[in-house]
Amino acid sequence: MKYLTEYRDGPKARALAEAIRRETTRPWAIMEVCGGQTHSIIRNGIDQILPEEIELIHGPGCPVCVTPLETIDKALAIAALPNVTFCSFGDMLRVPGSSHDLFTAKSRGADVRIVYSPLDAVRIAEREPERQVVFFAIGFETTAPANAMAAKLAKARNLPNFSLLVSHVLVPPAIDAIMQSPDNRVQAFLAAGHVCSVMGYWQYPPLAERHHVPIVVTGFEPLDLLRGILRAVRQLERGEAKVENAYERVVTFEGSRPAQEVIAEVFTTTDRSWRGIGTIPQSGWRLSDEYAAFDAERRFPVGDIATCESTLCRSGEVLQGAIKPHECPAFGKECTPRTPLGATMVSSEGACAAYYNYGRHETVKLQV
Amino acid sequence: MCLAVPGRVESIYEEQGTRMAKVDFGGVVKEVCLAYLPDLKVGDYTIVHVGFAISRIDEASAQATLRTFEELGLLEEELEELRAADQVEPSSSDRLQQTASGST
Numbered sequence A: 001m002k003y004l005t006e007y008r009d010g011p012k013a014r015a016l017a018e019a020i021r022r023e024t025t026r027p028w029a030i031m032e033v034c035g036g037q038t039h040s041i042i043r044n045g046i047d048q049i050l051p052e053e054i055e056l057i058h059g060p061g062c063p064v065c066v067t068p069l070e071t072i073d074k075a076l077a078i079a080a081l082p083n084v085t086f087c088s089f090g091d092m093l094r095v096p097g098s099s100h101d102l103f104t105a106k107s108r109g110a111d112v113r114i115v116y117s118p119l120d121a122v123r124i125a126e127r128e129p130e131r132q133v134v135f136f137a138i139g140f141e142t143t144a145p146a147n148a149m150a151a152k153l154a155k156a157r158n159l160p161n162f163s164l165l166v167s168h169v170l171v172p173p174a175i176d177a178i179m180q181s182p183d184n185r186v187q188a189f190l191a192a193g194h195v196c197s198v199m200g201y202w203q204y205p206p207l208a209e210r211h212h213v214p215i216v217v218t219g220f221e222p223l224d225l226l227r228g229i230l231r232a233v234r235q236l237e238r239g240e241a242k243v244e245n246a247y248e249r250v251v252t253f254e255g256s257r258p259a260q261e262v263i264a265e266v267f268t269t270t271d272r273s274w275r276g277i278g279t280i281p282q283s284g285w286r287l288s289d290e291y292a293a294f295d296a297e298r299r300f301p302v303g304d305i306a307t308c309e310s311t312l313c314r315s316g317e318v319l320q321g322a323i324k325p326h327e328c329p330a331f332g333k334e335c336t337p338r339t340p341l342g343a344t345m346v347s348s349e350g351a352c353a354a355y356y357n358y359g360r361h362e363t364v365k366l367q368v
Numbered sequence B: 001m002c003l004a005v006p007g008r009v010e011s012i013y014e015e016q017g018t019r020m021a022k023v024d025f026g027g028v029v030k031e032v033c034l035a036y037l038p039d040l041k042v043g044d045y046t047i048v049h050v051g052f053a054i055s056r057i058d059e060a061s062a063q064a065t066l067r068t069f070e071e072l073g074l075l076e077e078e079l080e081e082l083r084a085a086d087q088v089e090p091s092s093s094d095r096l097q098q099t100a101s102g103s104t
């Protein structure tokens, strides 16, 4: 496949790793923000071909993982209502709520449907006017243009039976929060390439400057990741803190103007609670006042929800890079992708699932 | 979640006033909304996420990136050759240093 295979070449990956080795003189901790990158790193063993001095810290960029428990519980409450068709991306179905997940709700008779695109949910609302169709609009900036367009079309087409349960999260405030944390170990960031394809990277220079931290916009294929790491290491070794783009074929400085315009119309910035991490100021989007009529939280009575998080799960520490997944005592024992205790074990982009699926639980087995 | 894959635009059409395309992902063809990339043409490559084209792939940049890999690859092969040669022929170590400092 063009634009994929040529970025997966083994010998070139080794040459890049060698270049990184040549330029590394000291230990460095680099965070890849995006869960998609974590998945690619573990799957391709990128962390294992790097010199020992380079530690990759896996960031919180997995929307499935950070969607607040309260929102999952609201989704479950709405899905259980009569006459409601609850539409969601597939990877949200196994995310544990306080008592069960959407998959269980579905097996108990709730009308939960997996959609590939938010437009599918809009189509269902058009086809089935007698049902209340609710779309679970989660995601980072990458997914926001699609989710915003669903709201825009529902408004334009006057669909009274369509609404969205919105839990959008944003990367730049998360980077800011990570750098402000007293326990922070991150010295450079690989910024998520697809988030930047939408938003550009004009938001990053003030962050790089304020925290004196290199930020390198990076793609997802092995060679892209290694190239991003090489650029980050080079800056670290020289004491620089610049914003660089190592994913030029997809990302521009401005990003997608049309997408940013629609997002600004449909969404407005809000404080957002991140599962396992806590509230980060101005780190999310909710529907703007103009679209308030399509807000599922207003349409359905889901006000008071008492949440109950697993006491074993340490996904908060995993998401903040404080521990690696296999260092969680429940990893591979009480907690597996089939019996997940935390959302990071559910999504293929969650760090716990990536470690489990690509055999990184061996280390744990050796220890016990 | 932010998984987004490159595909080639095969055909373009309208659906209820929205610009749509059939995009080929190495044999799998999917319906993609072009609302955010209205000037995408048949034959272009695009990055698609949850049914939306979010970015056009720039061929010139892609080629430039691949060339940087080629240079690295060449360097590495050359280094290996030289290392092998070095064991039998001491004089080549000068060349090795030249090569190593002369590129990247």
Ligand code: SF4
Binding pocket: A312, A313, A314, A315, A316, A318, A325, A328, A329, A330, A331, A332, A335, A336, A340, A341, A342, A343, A344, A345, A352
């Ligand atoms: S392994 Fe399971 S229990 Fe442990 S942090 Fe990850 S998701 Fe939570």
